[in-house]
Amino acid sequence: MSGPGLLRVPLGAIAAGVIALPPEAASYVVRVHRLREGDRFVVFDPELGVEAEATLESIGRRGAEARIDAPRPAALRPGRRVTWIQAVGKGDKMDAVVRDATELGATRIIPAISARSVARPAEEKSQRWRRIAIEAARQCGRGDAPRVEAPMSLAAALAEAGAAPSTEGGALGMCLDPYAETPLGARLAALSPGMEAAFAVGPEGGFTPEELGMCAALGFERVRLGALTLRTETVCAAALGALIAVSDARAG
Amino acid sequence: MSGPGLLRVPLGAIAAGVIALPPEAASYVVRVHRLREGDRFVVFDPELGVEAEATLESIGRRGAEARIDAPRPAALRPGRRVTWIQAVGKGDKMDAVVRDATELGATRIIPAISARSVARPAEEKSQRWRRIAIEAARQCGRGDAPRVEAPMSLAAALAEAGAAPSTEGGALGMCLDPYAETPLGARLAALSPGMEAAFAVGPEGGFTPEELGMCAALGFERVRLGALTLRTETVCAAALGALIAVSDARAG
Structure with a gap:
């Protein structure tokens, strides 16, 4: 459309x-x-x-x-700051994630290198993802584009998002994991109107147990979206759609 | 993952x-x-x-x-009946919609021919989409696959979904439209636990005004997901992610 x-x-x-x-x-x-x-x-x-x-x-x-x-x-800009941390995996999945994240209101995208990431992306990749974000912003009528950071380690990305419990006015952190107990919808209920949201998603194969521990320590609570195992490239649109709808449902 | x-x-x-x-x-x-x-x-x-x-x-x-x-x-089957009506557009977008809809719990997918659909898909296409749904079910751990209907007119698809106000125990119908006033999240608040949900989404370029009128008459209320214009292939994951999260938030 x-x-x-x-x-x-x-x-x-x-x-x-x-x-x-x-x-x-x-x-x-x-x-x-x-x-x-x-x-x-x-x-x-x-x-x-x-x-x-x-x-x-x-x-x-x-x-x-x-x-x-x-x-x-600009007339149309996201009303909430949203950071999307995506562990880089195979192929051009990150392109699709950048498009989805832009259309669905992310304000910052951090490509992260995790244990199961296949390779560290080249610096040119970030330039490419920035261009994709600008083009997606143009298409969806959005007056700004999310900031696309240069690839960094998962630890650096999680710290950068500012969801740690010690951070004053920090972001509500969520780590998507099909084996989590807490549903995403329940975690989103803790989101106050002006509060920043931050999501972390693993590559194919997910995060390692150590990485999940690091997510938890830095304020990213494990949440699941439904009971099924989503492909990593499906998670972004599904979770950001959920964020918008839960915010709207509570405002209405 | x-x-x-x-x-x-x-x-x-x-x-x-x-x-x-x-x-x-x-x-x-x-x-x-x-x-x-x-x-x-x-x-x-x-x-x-x-x-x-x-x-x-x-x-x-x-x-x-x-x-x-x-x-x-099967251990993992969707708890709610969900019909996804997708007006067929260009290229292989329907393939992606079938995958997303399967991972996110749709139980029936109806490919619809609308005024701005480029062409009527061949019958073989349905066979292809059924195979894609079964493979997506296998991958995401789901014990059933959504039923993929043969392509039909939009009018037939909307009627088939049973969202008309006169239908007893009918589905809650939603037509995704970036220019709608009602947010999806607000409409989802009307969904009771066992109630079926039905979504209708246009091709690139959206539904015509006449088609939007037909949607309304058959119980599909126009709703928007955020303020931006989503690509038609992004809508499915975003809306079904929203459905899961809103259901979970209310159950929790």
Whole structure:
């Protein structure tokens, strides 16, 4: 499903005035979407969560110029901070997780290296995941993109999320594990309106017992989503959908 | 993540005794998983939700024999009837929806032809989706597989789900639509413990206004999951994850 209304174009450093569009944005607007002079579109800065309407002013051989209206905070931004820690596994599953996490309101994604991760991802991978997050934000109408951290050890990722019991105003941490006793829905009941949520999910094969112990020590309580064993790439959409619905059910 | 314990093998008509395994099951047990004589595994009938432990008795040139223990109702079966109506769109998105729906407890999947569906799927497609559902059930440890209906018109699918206000003991119907006012979480609050849930989701581009009207008339209330526009293939995992968590939160 794609939203109605104006084409959305990611752009950095938005300010009012007439500007030459950067080559990538110009090509996207003129060649891919065939906008013409006078057409309106929206530019958004996925890092700052700022957006502005814009008018395509002129198309030349070397590029395109646009008139940018006054910037404003983006209309659609997640209302809650949500950190998604995903242990990196095989293949391109992380791509799918970044897309799902972006559509479903995560504000930070941390690729983590765990014992059963197949390999440490190259630094270029993070650049790729950042681009995927920006494109997913564009598609789903979101005015910011989640911050995608560089891959780090699971220990560093868990500490970074700030869910440890000693952290004041810290995040509610949850570690998804099919063998946990506590249902995710019960844990989510402890989430107050402005509180940050943080999730940790293992690769294929899950976390090792030592890693589960580390999760617990750092405030990530083991929870299960249903009784069945989900594929690691299914967990993100299911858990973030659950977070949204439980928050809405309690607000309503 | 893959569950621990014994290899699970789908098999029809399970009864106690020694049987020659059908060629597909024999190949799966002996060649793919290299079980040896005396090894234990589990057979399950995805249609009836029945399972039994089994022992590989002999491996011969022509196949393999197994001793089947007494059958019992499968340990893991969804506790609630859930119908997922998915308007068929482009590419292999339906494959992903069938996998997600199976892992997250749908008991019936209805591929629907809607105005913006690209093409009517061939009958072979249903066979393919049934095989995918059985394989997903095997992987996630589920003792039954959702019933995958043959593709039908959206009108027929909605009627089949039995969510119309006039249906006694009918399903709670929900039509996912990013422009709906009601959050999914609020609608799920109306779901009583044993009540069936039914979801309808459009293809890329969503349902037409006429189709949304038909959904409403047949008891499928328009609901949104968050404020962003989800891809049609993300909706299934997010909404079924929400259903599980809201049910668990209320039970807890």
